[in-house]
Amino acid sequence: MSALVVGAGPVGLTAAIELLRRDVPVRIVDRVDRPHPHSKSIVLWPRALEAFARLGVADEIVERGVRMSAQNYYSGGRRTLRLGFGKVTGTSYPFAVSLPQQETEEVLRGALGRLGGKIEFGVRLTGFAQDEHGVRAELADSHAAFTHDTDWLIGADGSRSTVREHLGVPFEGATYPQQFLLADGECDTPLAHDEAHYFMTPKGVLVVVGLPGGLYRVFVSVAPNVDTSDPLAVIQAAATERSPVPVRLVGDQRTGLFQVQRRLAGRLRQGRVLLVGDAAHIHSPAGAQGLNTGIEDASALAWRIARGGRGPAAASLERWERERLYVAERVVADTDRQTRMWTLSGWRRTARDLGFAVGRLTGVTDRVVPARQAQLDLVLPGAPDRAGDLRTGARLPDGPLPDGSTLHDTLRSGGPALLVLVGTGAPAAAEQARRFLAAAPTGGVHTRVVTGGPKLGLREPTAVLVRPDGVIDLIVPLADEPRLTAALREWAATAPTP
Ligand SMILES: Cc1cc2nc3c(=O)[nH]c(=O)nc-3n(C[C@H](O)[C@H](O)[C@H](O)COP(=O)(O)OP(=O)(O)OC[C@H]3O[C@@H](n4cnc5c(N)ncnc54)[C@H](O)[C@@H]3O)c2cc1C
Structure with a gap:
């Protein structure tokens, strides 16, 4: 199993790191001779910071950047709205970070290097052909043209994507x-x-x-x-x-x-070729979503590729494409709305400012907007199951554990995690959970019995199966051992073998 990543921007770098840390050999090329020196993106939201935490680079990013504590909106010279992060909960990063894109890329290049990865600068993709077994990529540097055979080709080559054009995918x-x-x-x-x-x-x-x-x-x-x-x-x-x-x-x-x-690719996948980041969607910088969304595209893709797209329905590439198109459509629509909102005049401007005032007085904007910008409130399409604050298709909320670690630390293994959440005053249930896990088919699934974690409104001991990208795939009462065993068997049977 191997992959070729085309484009060493933030999204290609994330894809390459996510693959390398799962022992998938990666070649990553970029047509420019050296990293781009200009800063486009600056704002990183909590969900991207959580994705960076899984790669082990969040601390460096936070340290280098400026912690943003609020957003202020002014109209007619007066402040009409102030959005803080006070209502952003369930994350170890209840703030945004401002860091120039070239610095984010530098941090990611460091992580790539530590995993043994090396960017081939000055190498561009010129074309490719694929069949059901693999992809033959056509590459060229300043001296010669050559081919490279790979199992998967990831197009992270930006808004003018050669990969997208070669696939003939519309970018409307x-x-x-x-x-x-x-x-x-x-x-x-x-x-x-x-x-x-x-x-x-x-x-x-x-x-x-x-x-x-x-x-x-x-x-x-x-x-x-x-x-x-x-x-x-x-x-x-x-x-x-x-x-x-x-x-x-x-x-x-x-x-x-x-x-x-504002543009969206008609599809994100054709056979063994996939589109991520700006190659798949571009939008206004209003709301600062492009890089953040691209990081999630790559993070949600890499673990599936490491499994060859096999296994439970959630691991399939069809599911990845459906989910990421859903997110990209939402982001394009949100950023478009915000861009238009910036420059309203006449009665529309009055209505906007009135809406802001009502939102501010009722606290609705503080509750809703930052969580949406941060994509923390995102629930991916599918049949939703819920228990307390947990919902399938949503990310696992984070929170401190009594041993000083956090719930999300359990996701750093790179594989799926099965967490059995048990209240502090239920030693018998904790013991039952331990017994169950000791006998269950857990190969490749990180397991943990969590007692005394964050309050998640659960009424009974509950097992949560969390995908490697932090999204909840399954919520089952611990009492339903047969269902839990079946799910574990499905994930364990398709665990990647390095
Ligand atoms: C002014 C501005 C402000 C922004 N602010 C924010 C923000 O605050 N927050 C946010 O989330 N987003 C922001 N964005 C968007 C963000 O910059 C992009 O979403 C991000 O760069 C996308 O990363 P990428 O890796 O997909 O693509 P890119 O960064 O475009 O990288 C693509 C790479 O592919 C290479 N490449 C292209 N073709 C080939 C080929 N044929 N062969 C080999 N290599 C190739 C390119 O050289 C390039 O290095 C902003 C954008 C702008 C313009």
Whole structure:
């Protein structure tokens, strides 16, 4: 079993690390000669941080970045909404992190290297052919063209994906008419450095977000006809016009000009070829979702590839494609709504501001929006089972355990986990769970009896089977041993053999 990852951006790197840590040999190539120096993404949400924790890099990411504690929305020069993370619970990362994309990639390259992986820069994919047994990829560097045979080809090659084009998969959507500009550098402003600030005006948006090292990102949208030949001047003028407090760019700035699109691939899989990240979906940077969603695409794919797509229904590549298309559609729609919301005028603007006021007063926005942006509230399509706060298709909530570890630490093995959750005052049930697990067919499934963990509203001792990507696949009362045994047998029978 082997895989070729095309593209060493954040998503390709995540796919390669996830495969290597499961002992799947990986070749990873990128057509550029060295890592891209520019920063596109900056915001990482809790769910991506949890995925990074499974790779062992979350601590470094959090340490390097700025912990963001709130988002502020302003309209007509006044703050209309402030969203904190106070209501984000059930995660070890109840905050967002601001870290330039090139630094996130650097951390991921470090993890890849520690697993023995090496990026082949200056190597591009030019084409491929596949049959039911494998894929023959056509690669080229500056000297020659050559072929490489592999079992799986993962297209993480960005929005202009060669893999997608070669498959003939449509990438439908639209381009936003506005132009978007950004400047990263020093900024003289009283705006809180560890918070995000969105100034919404009919002429366009101004976004100010803190970066590591006391720097700021200043991001603006401008009309299509605005002359952007001097980007810094355009950004400064828009910032001065849209913010009620000074936002003065000083010193060296790294500027960028972006045309933003929303597009979704018609499918994510054809045989042994798969599309992840921007190759599969692109959207407005509103809500900061692109990289975050791509990390999840890769994390949800790699463990399935390591099993050859075999095993329980949840491990199939068809399921992966269905789930990731569902998520991508939701993200494209959410980011589109937010982009439009930025620049409303007239009665629509009044209605938006009124909606924000009601949301703020009732606490609804604080409860709903950050959890949705962080994709913590996501429930994947399928037949939902629930018990207490747990739901199949949702992620396993995290929480501290009495021994100092957390519930999510049980997911770091790379395989599925069966957790039997038992209340603290139920020693007999804990003993029954231990006896059951000792005799059950658990090969390849990490098991643990959890007593005294986070309060999850469970009425009886409950077994939860959690997929390697942290999503709950099955919730069964411990009393239903036959069902539990059947499920374990299914997962254990298809455990990958390195
Ligand atoms: C201004 C801006 C701000 C953003 N902010 C955020 C944010 O805050 N949060 C967030 O989550 N997202 C954000 N995004 C989106 C985020 O940058 C992307 O979603 C992310 O880069 C996608 O990663 P990727 O690995 O899929 O693709 P890419 O980063 O595009 O990497 C693809 C790689 O494939 C290589 N490649 C291409 N073709 C070939 C080929 N034929 N052969 C070999 N290699 C090839 C490329 O050289 C490249 O290195 C932002 C985007 C922009 C533009």
